[in-house]
Amino acid sequence: MLHRILQRQAKKFIGGVENIPQKWNPFFDAISKTYLDFDNDHALLDRSLELSSKEFFENNRLLREAKEGVEKIVQERTKELEYEKKRVEEANVIIKEKNKYLEVAINAKNDFIRIANHQLNTPLSIMKNAYSMVCDGSLTAEKGVEYWGSGLKRILQVVEEFWTVLELEGEVKLNIQKNSIILAIKNAVEDSKKVIATNKKSLEIIINEPDFKIPFVLCDIKRINNVIYNLIDNAISYTQKGMISISYQMVENNKYLKVNIKDTGVGFTKEDKEKIGQKFYRAKNALLSHPDGSGIGLYISKSIIENNKGKLFYESEGENKGSVFSFILPVAD
Amino acid sequence: MKIEQKLWTKETGWQNTSLEKLSEKPQLVLVFGGRTLMEDERYFKEIRSLYPKSHIIECSTAGEVLDTKVRDNSIALTAIFFKKTKVKFAETDIADIDDSLAAGKRLADALPQKGLVHAMVFSDGLHVNGTSLVEGLNNNLPPTVSVTGGLVGDGADFKKTVVGLDHVAMESKIVLIGFYGSNLKIGYGSLGGWDTFGVERLITKSKGNILYELDDKPALELYKTYLGDKAKDLPSTGLLFPLRLRIKEDKNREVVRTILGIDEKNQSMTFAGDMPEGGHVALMKANFERLIDGASGAGNMSIESLGSVAPQLAILISCIGRKLVLKERVEEEVEAVREVIGQQTAMAGFYSYGELCPSTPTEKQCRLHNQTMTITTFREE
Numbered sequence: 084m085l086h087r088i089l090q091r092q093a094k095k096f097i098g099g100v101e102n103i104p105q106k107w108n109p110f111f112d113a114i115s116k117t118y119l120d121f122d123n124d125h126a127l128l129d130r131s132l133e134l135s136s137k138e139f140f141e142n143n144r145l146l147r148e149a150k151e152g153v154e155k156i157v158q159e160r161t162k163e164l165e166y167e168k169k170r171v172e173e174a175n176v177i178i179k180e181k182n183k184y185l186e187v188a189i190n191a192k193n194d195f196i197r198i199a200n201h202q203l204n205t206p207l208s209i210m211k212n213a214y215s216m217v218c219d220g221s222l223t224a225e226k227g228v229e230y231w232g233s234g235l236k237r238i239l240q241v242v243e244e245f246w247t248v249l250e251l252e253g254e255v256k257l258n259i260q261k262n263s264i265i266l267a268i269k270n271a272v273e274d275s276k277k278v279i280a281t282n283k284k285s286l287e288i289i290i291n292e293p294d295f296k297i298p299f300v301l302c303d304i305k306r307i308n309n310v311i312y313n314l315i316d317n318a319i320s321y322t323q324k325g326m327i328s329i330s331y332q333m334v335e336n337n338k339y340l341k342v343n344i345k346d347t348g349v350g351f352t353k354e355d356k357e358k359i360g361q362k363f364y365r366a367k368n369a370l371l372s373h374p375d376g377s378g379i380g381l382y383i384s385k386s387i388i389e390n391n392k393g394k395l396f397y398e399s400e401g402e403n404k405g406s407v408f409s410f411i412l413p414v415a416d
Numbered sequence: 417m418k419i420e421q422k423l424w425t426k427e428t429g430w431q432n433t434s435l436e437k438l439s440e441k442p443q444l445v446l447v448f449g450g451r452t453l454m455e456d457e458r459y460f461k462e463i464r465s466l467y468p469k470s471h472i473i474e475c476s477t478a479g480e481v482l483d484t485k486v487r488d489n490s491i492a493l494t495a496i497f498f499k500k501t502k503v504k505f506a507e508t509d510i511a512d513i514d515d516s517l518a519a520g521k522r523l524a525d526a527l528p529q530k531g532l533v534h535a536m537v538f539s540d541g542l543h544v545n546g547t548s549l550v551e552g553l554n555n556n557l558p559p560t561v562s563v564t565g566g567l568v569g570d571g572a573d574f575k576k577t578v579v580g581l582d583h584v585a586m587e588s589k590i591v592l593i594g595f596y597g598s599n600l601k602i603g604y605g606s607l608g609g610w611d612t613f614g615v616e617r618l619i620t621k622s623k624g625n626i627l628y629e630l631d632d633k634p635a636l637e638l639y640k641t642y643l644g645d646k647a648k649d650l651p652s653t654g655l656l657f658p659l660r661l662r663i664k665e666d667k668n669r670e671v672v673r674t675i676l677g678i679d680e681k682n683q684s685m686t687f688a689g690d691m692p693e694g695g696h697v698a699l700m701k702a703n704f705e706r707l708i709d710g711a712s713g714a715g716n717m718s719i720e721s722l723g724s725v726a727p728q729l730a731i732l733i734s735c736i737g738r739k740l741v742l743k744e745r746v747e748e749e750v751e752a753v754r755e756v757i758g759q760q761t762a763m764a765g766f767y768s769y770g771e772l773c774p775s776t777p778t779e780k781q782c783r784l785h786n787q788t789m790t791i792t793t794f795r796e797e
Contacts, residue, residue: 120743124702124741127643127644134641135615139615
């Protein structure tokens with residue numbers, strides 16, 4: 084059977100395959116076989132290219148999907164990285180703050196040691212000198228004992244203050260109850276009057292009675308008592324003459340009772356104001372008028388007030404213009 | 417050098433095809449023939465009686481080339497008398513594919529190296545890893561010695577290939593001829609002409625020349641998909657789609673690999689040379705004109721080093737894959753070679769299961785090729 088192209092050509096040119104001369108048959112058979120082989124090869128090639136195309140399409144699809152997948156992953160990772168970056172930045176801020184805090188803490192520790200040394204050294208020097216003088220007979224034993232007594236008292240006071248600081252910086256157990264601070268203030272004022280008398284200062288201390296009924300407050304009265312004594316002591320220490328007046332106010336919609344201790348003493352500058360209340364800080368004029376102060380009393384008072392959910396305030400018009408130290412405490416229902 | 421050529425066909429019996437008739441005793445008689453003929457003692461005896469003192473090398477083929485004719489189940493005989501050149505021979509048995517490297521070394525060691533200028537190898541075509549055989553030869557021969565040759569064939573059957581040196585051709589034999597002396601000029605060239613198509617695939621599982629998986633899928637399955645109903649004629653139809661192998665570790669060198677056998681049970685395919693894991697392969701397809709151009713190009717390469725004087729003899733070893741594709745046009749590639757090397761050169765050869773030749777005319781390092789026309793030319797001065 085000749086290839087269909089040859090059959091058609093035979094028909095066209097010689098009327099049909101039956102008219103091919105017999106001697107030409109091998110020739111036509113050879114051409115026919117070539118045509119058939121060509122068809123087969125062509126079919127195989129077509130098939131291969133079609134399969135190959137399919138593979139390319141499939142690979143293309145997979146690549147596209149992979150690309151989309153990669154893009155998605157990149158987006159997610161970018162988001163994660165941004166989040167992490169933010170977290171790192173935040174952590175950096177915290178670390179910087181902590182570093183600052185640590186720096187302050189290290190400085191504070193150094194100050195603590197320096198001040199402890201100074202605070203203890205002064206009474207110890209007095210006691211040592213008194214001892215020497217008693218030994219060489221230039222001071223009577225009786226007088227010596229008096230010096231030692233006062234030195235020991237000072238040492239005990241310093242130690243107690245430091246313990247209070249350490250206690251306040253740790254976990255403080257407070258006994259918060261409904262209390263009246265009227266009595267505490269009265270007692271403190273009465274005691275202060277004796278101190279003023281001893282110091283021979285021309286200083287008056289008064290309580291301005293309010294025109295409202297002083298309410299009960301929520302506080303640990305024992306510790307607030309310390310605050311009141313400390314603030315009045317400070318007022319006496321830094322005021323040579325004039326007046327110390329104590330007044331009451333209701334603030335913040337009557338939710339807090341405010342106690343103001345106003346003096347006519349050395350006062351402080353705006354710059355000092357920012358640092359007053361920090362541990363061991365002492366204003367320049369405070370140092371001049373009362374060099375033995377530890378700079379710790381106000382820090383303790385501030386910490387106690389804050390632990391009692393209150394707040395400590397201090398104002399001054401400037402140096403030698405007096406000052407007002409106040410605190411507020413929450414009113415009991 | 418004097419050459420006498422004879423042809424045996426069932427129809428005509430022995431006949432002289434060359435004008436020249438040797439009066440001298442040839443040292444070398446190359447016999448290329450159909451496998452059953454080569455195994456038949458009768459024909460060997462006939463040849464021996466024609467050349468009682470010569471070394472006779474018999475090779476089974478996938479098609480015999482004599483002059484510009486390509487035949488099947490014929491015997492193409494070329495008897496060569498060298499005036500000045502000496503020839504020496506070595507033969508070895510190859511135990512199995514894993515013996516390929518050692519077999520190459522054994523053969524190389526068996527030839528005296530002094531004065532050796534070229535070697536030609538004819539190897540069993542099925543029980544050998546061509547890459548390893550070549551490596552063995554390259555390793556143990558001096559680097560100045562070039563090697564060409566081929567893996568002999570068995571039609572399109574891929575069942576049994578035979579080779580013999582001075583005896584009836586047998587399975588699992590490899591013969592090496594050494595050519596000695598400065599008067600012999602040798603040229604060689606090897607080109608394919610196949611085009612890659614489709615996607616490149618990664619060899620994910622292989623062992624030596626046995627390929628199991630491409631891109632983690634059975635390689636045999638891929639071939640079957642592409643061959644369609646022609647898959648039933650595997651392995652021979654596998655030659656329609658040789659593989660272009662790119663080896664990244666070897667400077668991205670590209671070689672063509674052709675299939676020798678399949679194993680349905682293991683879903684594997686055996687190739688003529690190594691198919692290393694990590695290599696990349698792409699299917700190749702034939703382009704008639706390029707195949708013919710390839711043959712012509714190989715011809716040009718093979719005479720490049722011989723200068724202006726034409727060679728006296730050209731041995732053509734062309735891949736069975738080309739014959740399967742070219743079919744009735746197969747003689748066109750032999751004619752293309754003839755056109756290039758000239759009318760005076762005696763031409764003989766065979767269709768093979770693998771071709772061995774350096775990649776360029778200036779290179780000595782022999783390599784295994786597939787799907788190429790590989791030509792070795794000789795001229796004695």
